Amino acid sequence: MLDSQSPSALIATMAGEARAAAQALALLSTEQRRAGLRAAAEALRAARAEIIAANALDMKRGAANGLSPAMLDRLRLDDARVAAMADGVATVATLDDPVGATIDEVTRPNGLVLRRVRVPIGVIGIIYESRPNVTADAAALCVMSGNAAVLRGGSEAVESNAAIHRAFVAGLAQAGVPAGAVQRVATTDRAAVGAMLTADGLIDLIVPRGGKSLVARVQAEARVPVLAHLDGINHVFVHAAADRAMAERIVVDAKMRRTGICGAMETLLIDIAYPDPAALIAALVATGCEVRGDGRARAVAPGIAAADDADWDTEYLDAIASVALVDGLEGALAHIARHASHHTDAIVTADEGVAQRFLAQVDSAIVLWNASTQFADGGEFGLGAEIGIATGRLHARGPVALEGLTTYKWLGLGTGQVRG
Amino acid sequence: MLDSQSPSALIATMAGEARAAAQALALLSTEQRRAGLRAAAEALRAARAEIIAANALDMKRGAANGLSPAMLDRLRLDDARVAAMADGVATVATLDDPVGATIDEVTRPNGLVLRRVRVPIGVIGIIYESRPNVTADAAALCVMSGNAAVLRGGSEAVESNAAIHRAFVAGLAQAGVPAGAVQRVATTDRAAVGAMLTADGLIDLIVPRGGKSLVARVQAEARVPVLAHLDGINHVFVHAAADRAMAERIVVDAKMRRTGICGAMETLLIDIAYPDPAALIAALVATGCEVRGDGRARAVAPGIAAADDADWDTEYLDAIASVALVDGLEGALAHIARHASHHTDAIVTADEGVAQRFLAQVDSAIVLWNASTQFADGGEFGLGAEIGIATGRLHARGPVALEGLTTYKWLGLGTGQVRG
Incomplete structure (x- = not known):
C-alpha cells in the first residue's frame, strides 16, 4: 500500500x-x-x-x-x-x-x-x-x-x-x-x-x-x-380494541426507553374510536415527551403543539413524537403507507382479525403486534449480534x-x- | 399515460x-x-x-x-x-x-x-x-x-x-x-x-x-x-480419475447439445494426468465443434487451432470450444478463478475427495459433479420455470x-x- x-x-x-x-x-x-x-x-x-x-x-x-x-x-x-x-x-x-x-x-x-x-x-x-x-x-x-x-x-x-x-x-x-x-x-x-x-x-x-x-x-x-436503513420513522397504531394499560405501556416504551435508536417510535396513530386518546397522549407527555398533534389530536389534548406536514416524515431520534387520530385500521394503513420508512411498525389491539390485517398489509421489515418497536434489534431477535438493520427489499430485511x-x-x- | x-x-x-x-x-x-x-x-x-x-x-x-x-x-x-x-x-x-x-x-x-x-x-x-x-x-x-x-x-x-x-x-x-x-x-x-x-x-x-x-x-x-448474468463462460474439468466414457459424453453434451444457451460449456480443462486427452478432444471435433487449444492441448492434438488470450474469456455461444491442459485440480481451480463468469462449472471425476474440493472451492452459482453444464436451467432444477439465471452474489443465485x-x-x- x-x-x-x-x-x-x-x-x-x-x-x-x-x-x-x-x-x-x-x-x-x-x-x-x-x-x-x-x-x-x-x-x-x-x-x-x-x-x-x-x-x-x-x-x-x-x-x-x-x-x-x-x-x-x-x-x-x-x-x-x-x-x-x-x-x-x-x-x-x-x-x-x-x-x-x-x-x-x-x-x-x-x-x-x-x-x-x-x-x-x-x-x-x-x-x-x-x-x-x-x-x-x-x-x-x-x-x-x-x-x-x-x-x-x-x-x-x-x-x-x-x-x-x-x-x-x-x-x-x-x-x-x-x-x-x-x-x-x-x-x-x-x-x-x-x-x-x-x-x-x-x-x-x-x-x-x-x-x-x-x-x-x-x-x-x-x-x-x-x-442499510436510511431512517426509522416507526409507527405505533393504537386500535379501538387495544387494552388501555398495554397501549400506554407500549407507547411510552416505544418512544421513551431510548429515543436515539432507529427502533424508536416517531409517530403515534390513535384510532378515532379508541376510548381515551387524551389519556394516552397524557401518558406520553408525563414522561417528558414533546407531543405534536394533528387537528384531531389537539382537539382531545389541547395542550400539545401542532404538527406540520414535515413532522410525519421526521425521525426525531429525540423525546418528541407526532400524534394523529386516524379512522380505524384503514386510516392507519393509509398513513403508514404514505409516511413509513419500511423499518418497524406496530399495532396494539386485542382484535386478532385486525392485527392479522395489519401484519399482512404493512410493508415494513418488522411488523409487530402488541409489542414495543424498541425490539427492532438483532440481539432481541435472538440473532446474537447484528451488522445492521436493512429496510431494502432484497437479500436480507430487518436485523x-x-x-x-x-x-x-x-x-x-x-x-x-x-x-x- | x-x-x-x-x-x-x-x-x-x-x-x-x-x-x-x-x-x-x-x-x-x-x-x-x-x-x-x-x-x-x-x-x-x-x-x-x-x-x-x-x-x-x-x-x-x-x-x-x-x-x-x-x-x-x-x-x-x-x-x-x-x-x-x-x-x-x-x-x-x-x-x-x-x-x-x-x-x-x-x-x-x-x-x-x-x-x-x-x-x-x-x-x-x-x-x-x-x-x-x-x-x-x-x-x-x-x-x-x-x-x-x-x-x-x-x-x-x-x-x-x-x-x-x-x-x-x-x-x-x-x-x-x-x-x-x-x-x-x-x-x-x-x-x-x-x-x-x-x-x-x-x-x-x-x-x-x-x-x-x-x-x-x-x-x-x-x-x-x-x-442477471452477463455471460456464461462455463468450464468442464476432466480430472485424471474421470471415467473416460462419462467424460466424453458429458463434454459433448455440455458443448454441443445446444450451443447457444448460457449453460453451454465454453472451455474444456483436461487434467495433464488424464489418460487420453487426444481422444477427448477428438470426440468433440467429431461432433463438428471447432476446438482451439493451448500449447499443451495442441501437443497432444496437433490438428486443432491455437487459442489466443481472448479465447479463455470468450462466450462463443457457438460450436467452438477452447481447451487447455491443466496441472490437476489446482491448475483447474486457478484457471476457473481467473476466467469464470460465476455461472456454471463442472468436474468429471470418480474421486469423491477431489470432487468435494472442486464443489467447495469453485465460486460459481452452479457447481456440478459428473453432470453436464446444460442442466443449468430452472426447469431442470425442478423450479417449474425461471425468470432468469443470476450470477451476482446477493439475494438469489443460479436459476x-x-x-x-x-x-x-x-x-x-x-x-x-x-x-x-
Whole structure:
C-alpha cells in the first residue's frame, strides 16, 4: 500500500488482498474461525492499554476540533468498553455457523441431486463513523461468516481504529486465520469512501454504520449493493380494541426507553374510536415527551403543539413524537403507507382479525403486534449480534446478522447425467 | 399515460399503478392468483388469431429492416408457439406458492414470537428483446409470486407484445386479478429503459432478458438492483480419475447439445494426468465443434487451432470450444478463478475427495459433479420455470423462479412486551 496510490487503486489492492483471504477463510472449519475470534478477543484484552492510549489521542484531537459531548462520548474507550468489545467478539465466536448449511436438497427424476448450500458472500465493505467498537464488531461478524472485511472508520477515531485493528488481526494470525481477512483503510481521504462505493466486482456488499447523512451518501453513490436503513420513522397504531394499560405501556416504551435508536417510535396513530386518546397522549407527555398533534389530536389534548406536514416524515431520534387520530385500521394503513420508512411498525389491539390485517398489509421489515418497536434489534431477535438493520427489499430485511452475510450456491451431484 | 410525458414521468406513473396493483395482489389468496393465470392462459388461446396477426406486422417490419434469420425466428409466432406460451402460463399457475410461507419462527424468552414470512418483492421491471413469449412468461411468474410487473419489450416485437399483453391482462381482470399488475411500456423510446433503470424506490428489481449488450447496459446504468448474468463462460474439468466414457459424453453434451444457451460449456480443462486427452478432444471435433487449444492441448492434438488470450474469456455461444491442459485440480481451480463468469462449472471425476474440493472451492452459482453444464436451467432444477439465471452474489443465485421473486418480513407477535 503506497501513499502515492490513487484512492481507487488503494481500494482495488486492499479488496484484492481481502478476496484472496476470503477464499482461504471459506475453506477453514467452523472451529478454526471460532478459534480465530477467541484469539482476537484475547488480543484485544491484552492490548487494552495500547488501545486506550490511542483513543486518548483521538479524544484530545476531537476536543480540540470541537466535537460535541455526545460525539466525544461515542468516541471514548475505557477499560470497561474495551472489555465489552472483546466480550462481543468472543460472543460472536459462539454463534451458530451458517456457512455450509444445506438450505434444501432435491433429487431429480434423472437422479441428479441438487443441493443449495450457504456460502460466504465474499468481501464486505463497512463504512462507519465515530464508535471505534464497530472495528471489532463488524470484523468479528464478517470473519465468523467466512467473509473478508474492508473497514473504513471515521477520521475522528483513526488512532483507536488502528490500534483495535492491529490487535484483532494479530489475534487472528496467531490462530492461523489469515490477517488479510480484515483490511483497514487507513487514509482519512474521503475519496476512499467513494472508491469503495464504486468498487463493483471487488467489494460485494457495503454496510454503512452511522448517521443519516452517511447512509444517504452511500445509497446515492454506491454501485455496490448496500444493506442499510436510511431512517426509522416507526409507527405505533393504537386500535379501538387495544387494552388501555398495554397501549400506554407500549407507547411510552416505544418512544421513551431510548429515543436515539432507529427502533424508536416517531409517530403515534390513535384510532378515532379508541376510548381515551387524551389519556394516552397524557401518558406520553408525563414522561417528558414533546407531543405534536394533528387537528384531531389537539382537539382531545389541547395542550400539545401542532404538527406540520414535515413532522410525519421526521425521525426525531429525540423525546418528541407526532400524534394523529386516524379512522380505524384503514386510516392507519393509509398513513403508514404514505409516511413509513419500511423499518418497524406496530399495532396494539386485542382484535386478532385486525392485527392479522395489519401484519399482512404493512410493508415494513418488522411488523409487530402488541409489542414495543424498541425490539427492532438483532440481539432481541435472538440473532446474537447484528451488522445492521436493512429496510431494502432484497437479500436480507430487518436485523442482519451472520445468515444475512451469506449467500448460497447450487451443488449438483450426478452420476454422468447429460441432457441428451 | 400521455405521449407528452417524459420517459421518467411515464415510468413513475406506471410504477405507481403497478405498486397499487401489487398491494392488492399481495392480499389475494393463492387460489385467486392461480385462477387469474388460468384465465390469462385461456385469453391467450382465445386471442391466438389476433396475436398472430399482430406478429405478422412485426415480422414484415423486421424483414424490411433486415433482421437476421435467427432474429426473425425468435420473433415469429405461430399456432404452436402461442399454444406453448399459453400452456406455460397455465403451468406457472400450478407451481408451489412461496408467498406467505414461514421461513422460520422462534419464541423468545420474553414470550415474543418472531416469524419470518415470505412476501412478494413488489414491482419487478423486465427489460427484454425479441422473443415475445417473454411478455407472458415473465408476467405469469410475477403475478404468481404476488408481484406487479413493468414490462419493456424490444421495439421489433412491439405489435406482438401489445397483443399478448392485452389478452393477458383481460384474462386477469376477468378472474378478478387487477389488470394493473402487468404494465407494458408501449413506447419504443430507448430513454424509457434508462428511466426504468434509475427508478429506485419505484421499481424494486430489474431483470434483463436478452443478449450481452442489453445486460451490460442494464448492469452499467442501473440504480435499481438487478438479477442477471452477463455471460456464461462455463468450464468442464476432466480430472485424471474421470471415467473416460462419462467424460466424453458429458463434454459433448455440455458443448454441443445446444450451443447457444448460457449453460453451454465454453472451455474444456483436461487434467495433464488424464489418460487420453487426444481422444477427448477428438470426440468433440467429431461432433463438428471447432476446438482451439493451448500449447499443451495442441501437443497432444496437433490438428486443432491455437487459442489466443481472448479465447479463455470468450462466450462463443457457438460450436467452438477452447481447451487447455491443466496441472490437476489446482491448475483447474486457478484457471476457473481467473476466467469464470460465476455461472456454471463442472468436474468429471470418480474421486469423491477431489470432487468435494472442486464443489467447495469453485465460486460459481452452479457447481456440478459428473453432470453436464446444460442442466443449468430452472426447469431442470425442478423450479417449474425461471425468470432468469443470476450470477451476482446477493439475494438469489443460479436459476431464479418464484421463490427468488419473493423477500421476507419479520412478524412479531406479542402480548404486551416492552423492553423496559
